[in-house]
Amino acid sequence: MSSYRIQGATGEWEVVIGLEVHAQVTSNAKLFSGASTAFGAEPNSQVSLVDAAMPGMLPVPNRECIRQAVRTGMAIEAQINKWSRFDRKNYFYADLPQGYQISQLYHPLVGEGRLLIEADEKAGIPEDKVIGIERIHVEQDAGKLMHDQHPSMSYVDLNRSGVALMEIVSRPDMRSPAEAGAYVRKLRAILRYVGSCDGNMEEGSMRADVNVSVRRPGEELGTRTETKNVNSVRFVMQAIEHEARRQVELIEDGGTVVQETRLFDPGTGTTRSMRSKEDAHDYRYFPDPDLLPLELDDAFLDECRESLPELPDAKRTRYIEELGLSAYNAQVLTAEVETARWFEALLLETATAQGKTPADVAKQASNWLISEFFGALNKIGKELADSPVGHARAAELLALVGKGTISGSIAKQVLETMLETGDSATAIVEREGLKQESDSGAIEAAVDKVLADNADKVEQYKGGKEALFGFFVGQTMKAMQGKANPQVVNEVLRAKLA
């Protein structure tokens, strides 16, 4: 097993990583108020009396936010606590109107869970690995300070104030930046499958606090630092790499790591100290007396469970076992919920169009999607989500190939035209006369000519140079402008060269 190690001056070091991921719950309304949660609105346009902490205002839990957190917990196979409670985390800051954040310290909504990250040799993850998740709790987001509005004052935008977050706390089970990256990607995929968070790290819907420590392999855990608010997978990996190296160098130079909060600078890829443990706030957590404990009944939990979609791990297994896809294809197609949805729609329409079962066409559809379609989209700089060719049109194209109307190579050409013009495959094939020639008479004539023109190569082939067979196929196809049915060409050639 090739483990990730940092080579220090005095030997090898192991990195220990735990992540606290803050994921904004997908909901139209905030956690404890009816205010909207849309991103990008005018500052302070989505603020209720509760969010602004006006005197006498009270929080009322938003059922949808709780439901989404419970569904998320179920998706990571976690224990759902039917009795949980909200606590106040007290500190003063201008972006925190109440002077406290309503969170869950003592009795979180979701307990122990787990998440599987898949082996990825290239990334340095030799085998599948289960990462423990300690808990998920729900809490309020804070507002945002704006420092660029006035020469000497800061302004406050409370649009985010009170928005529901899930804090998903992992066990310190990761041992390399790659594992941490895979964990964040997988978690993000699950959140998007479940629909509980849009996973949009650029807009701040998902961000991670990264806990890193180093130790000699096999020794006790070292002192950890926490790097706050890292907002992309790449930055998470960079922050770990930098922080681990910094700690190793510090220790090897005779220093000690202090428990502290650090900030990540995306510009330089480095971390710097924000505050030490001594300066840490005493948050004076206590149960929020404005809120009753949260008690969930079986009907609610059943509803949450029944509303869960098929999750990536299960889907991947099904693609391999029932559809006969390769592990690689299954992995690629299930990594993002949008891809899986697209593939399944394509599969269904392709099967219908060709009068076959999905399993019959799964290989064809998955190979085409991954090796042809993704590449073609990439060329024109588009994503699956904004593809000008929908799955129905794609299925039509695949059907033309499946029925032998056009060849695979012609299909490539047709797809490019489809992406350019938006026309259907059938229309393009008609218009440009791309129909495949399956008439063995025409093909025989072409083959005869190729063999006559290349009598020397025919000799060599017959003399044992069988690799030349491909040459004859190529020449024949060329002579027929690529429209010959390759299967028929093969058959005719084999007969004539026998």
Added chain:
Amino acid sequence: MSEITELGVKAIRDGVAGGEFTAREVAEAFNANVAAAAEALNAFIVATPDKAMEAAEKVDADRAAGKPLGKMAGVPIGMKDLFATQGVQTTAASHILEGFVPEYESTVSQKLWDAGAGMLGKLNLDQFAMGSSNETSYFGNVASPWRRSGGDNAVLAPGGSSGGSSAAVAARLCPAATGTDTGGSIRQPAAFTGITGIKPTYGRCSRWGVVAFASSLDQAGPMARSVEDCAIMLEAMAGFDPKDSTSLDLPVPEWSASLDADLKGKKVGIPREYRMEGTDEEILQSWDQGIAWLKDAGADVVDITLPHTKYALPAYYIIAPAEASSNLARYDGVRYGLRELPEGANLQEMYAATRAAGFGDEVKRRILIGTYVLSAGFYDAYYTQAQKVRALIARDFEKAWAECDVILAPTTPTAAFALGDKVDDPLAMYLNDVFSVPASLAGLPAMSVPAGLNSDGLPLGLQVIGKAFDEQGVLNAGLAIEQRAGFTAKPEKWW
């Protein structure tokens, strides 16, 4: 029409409905009394005579049009300045909220206006409802309308925190007023001023729009001059509010229609732990008198024990400040209210300057205590322990209900004291709550009813504590006392 101001809630409502006088006449009469007492009693922070007239005119118009009238139609009331009132300054008697005009109306005040009541003004109180004498108000103390007999002109405390409410009702500036009770803030001032007040079961009245002191204890209730008036007004104030998660989702009973002073078959518990050292002899005598009255009303009297009573006050003075320290963090000078921004000050300095200037000493004391008891390393010793005590107090009452239906006790350990007497001794001040705090910690309904006058000519109150949700039982026992006490004394007018 000086006579009108002698009338209570029911008499005014029925008089207006029956056409004996108009709501306008009622409002004018009370507006005049409010204005005349403004300086001497300082019961109101802001008078709103126009609001009172506006509401009265609507009631008169509705009556003329034959429309149905509400439970409180034509009754002008005082609103404790802890309730947010739309368009009218709401301060909690603090400097930090001076000039704060809410854009919203508290649920309880809205319900009262919907029932036809009108607002005479915002009543003075102890700052953020923290105090037992009304001396912590930023807007000056309220003077009790009562004076000791025998020519002693000492200005007396009207009690607190609902001291503006108690003084105004006792002095006939309003027939009734809202109060809030966290550890006795309705019952103690009612007892000090010879009026009636009930703190219902925790959750009966919505806390939405009420400036928070201690969320798990705060409860609104009516203060008036009779049990029946309290019952009527409580019906208008109570009810489930989806905007308050701790609000009780129960129908509001017709308490006033079900009042019944016949206590045959009822058991009244007398807690032995309430016979405390330091309790005034005359208080104990009035308690004995109360026992005799309830026996006379047909009740059986039984001795009960509430063994954890002595821990109630210390637990209360941990829990309430702890919650307050957090509830009051929002007053930071950032969004509304006072902002002190010294030249060149940063955010931390703005907080410090604003809160130093905006909060009074008692509020600061409780924020300090609350912050301390929640601090790392002290939390378990104080807050956790206090919560355990609170659970034990509640269990004491649960056990007692196996033996009795209501509990009778004094409301306060002494009659009203003079302003300035205890202001430098917070502990002595806190001891005033010793009989009222246990019911608050247990969330139980409790009321104070006037029992008589002491040898100084000052009112004494008796407290009835009931089971959760059994306001009816409390009101019935209160009515039995009221009928037998025949309390008609009123402060001699000196203002």
